[in-house]
Amino acid sequence: MKPLLLVLSCMFLWSCNSWQCSKGVRTTLSGTDTLVTIEQWQGIIHAVTCQDIEVKITFTRRPNKDTGSYRMTQHCQDNGNTFGEEGAWRIKRGKQLQYELIGRNGGTARYYHVKGNRLMELDTDNNEVSSYFLEKQD
Numbered sequence: 248m249k250p251l252l253l254v255l256s257c258m259f260l261w262s263c264n265s266w267q268c269s270k271g272v273r274t275t276l277s278g279t280d281t282l283v284t285i286e287q288w289q290g291i292i293h294a295v296t297c298q299d300i301e302v303k304i305t306f307t308r309r310p311n312k313d314t315g316s317y318r319m320t321q322h323c324q325d326n327g328n329t330f331g332e333e334g335a336w337r338i339k340r341g342k343q344l345q346y347e348l349i350g351r352n353g354g355t356a357r358y359y360h361v362k363g364n365r366l367m368e369l370d371t372d373n374n375e376v377s378s379y380f381l382e383k384q385d
Contacts (some may be wrong), residue, residue, distance in 0.1 A: 281319035283310060288366040288381035296320070302381060304337060306346075313338050317348055345369065 289303045301322045308315025314337040322329045334350040339358070346366075348357040350359040368379040 251373075282311070283307060285315070287384040289384050290381035292379050293325075297325050299324040304342075304381060345373075 282285075284305055284307050287303065287305045289301070289307075292300050292302055294300055294339050296364060301321065301324060302367065303315055304319045305313060306317050317334060317336045319332045321331075332350055334348055336346050336348050339345040339347045346359045346361075347375070348359070350357075358373070359366050360369060360375075361367075362375070362380075364383045366381040370376055370377045
């Protein structure tokens with residue numbers, strides 16, 4: 248009976264130590280695996296429902312990753328309405344380097360590409376929407 252009790256006690260202590268070690272690793276990783284802002288883009292666009300919409304997109308990611316999250320805010324200067332959208336982004340490679348933005352609520356992905364100091368929105372045929380571009384912020 249004593250050997251069985253000794254084995255069970257050792258297993259209990261080992262499992263507790265294993266749980267604490269894994270907990271410590273998670274804490275260490277979350278402290279060093281923070282999001283960093285890599286780019287900010289901003290501009291004013293015109294729409295049918297609002298004359299001037301201030302749009303700002305901020306891309307963030309974890310260090311050494313090619314994907315991350317984004318936050319887009321749209322503020323209508325005519326009536327003061329503000330809309331926000333968040334989601335994930337990734338790089339889509341092809342003829343041109345593209346950002347693919349996928350909103351948290353699903354829906355259709357949006358595509359953008361960098362042209363000089365401008366972030367150009369692309370339509371469904373991968374053509375630039377000339378009236379919609381944002382400029383890079385320092």
